[in-house]
Amino acid sequence: MAAIYFVAGFTHLLAPELYEPLMPTWVHLPAKAIFWSGILEITLATLLLFSKTRVGAAYLIIAMLIVYLPIHVQHVDDCLGENHQHWWIFAIRVPMQFLLMRWAWSFTSPAVQNSQTQQA
Numbered sequence: 001m002a003a004i005y006f007v008a009g010f011t012h013l014l015a016p017e018l019y020e021p022l023m024p025t026w027v028h029l030p031a032k033a034i035f036w037s038g039i040l041e042i043t044l045a046t047l048l049l050f051s052k053t054r055v056g057a058a059y060l061i062i063a064m065l066i067v068y069l070p071i072h073v074q075h076v077d078d079c080l081g082e083n084h085q086h087w088w089i090f091a092i093r094v095p096m097q098f099l100l101m102r103w104a105w106s107f108t109s110p111a112v113q114n115s116q117t118q119q120a
Contacts, residue, residue, distance in 0.1 A: 001103055005045035005061070012038025024074040040064060048107070058107035065097050065104070072097060 012019060016034045023030040044064065047057035072093045079087035 001061075001107070002045040002048040004100075005041045005048070009038045009041030009043075009045060012041065022071070022075050024071055024078070026074075027071065037068075055108050058104045061104040062101050065101050069094070069097050 012034050016031060016038075019034045020030060023033065027033050041064075044057050044061050047053040047060075072090070076087060076091045076094060078084075079090050084090075
């Protein structure tokens with residue numbers, strides 16, 4: 001999971017032009033939002049690597065994905081309104097958010113917390 005967020009975070013920083021068309025009009029200062037979301041994803045990926053911060057990072061990832069969800073839904077709606085022929089590609093991102101939330105939630109289970117305590 002950390003690798004996914006490292007790649008996503010660095011992509012936000014190194015190729016923000018990929019994300020600019022995806023930003024809804026209601027997101028103010030989209031360039032800054034893209035930059036800071038990249039920093040956030042890199043930070044959370046780093047926190048996932050350490051047993052003492054893993055559970056907290058997982059909860060923060062879930063919160064981040066909840067915040068991002070309206071942006072993804074808006075983008076699908078925009079694509080449908082424009083009769084974008086590849087709208088379904090963007091629509092896949094919405095359920096993917098829930099799968100990522102579930103994956104992050106798996107880092108918060110008692111079994112994971114117990115194994116972290118034993119490793120410390």
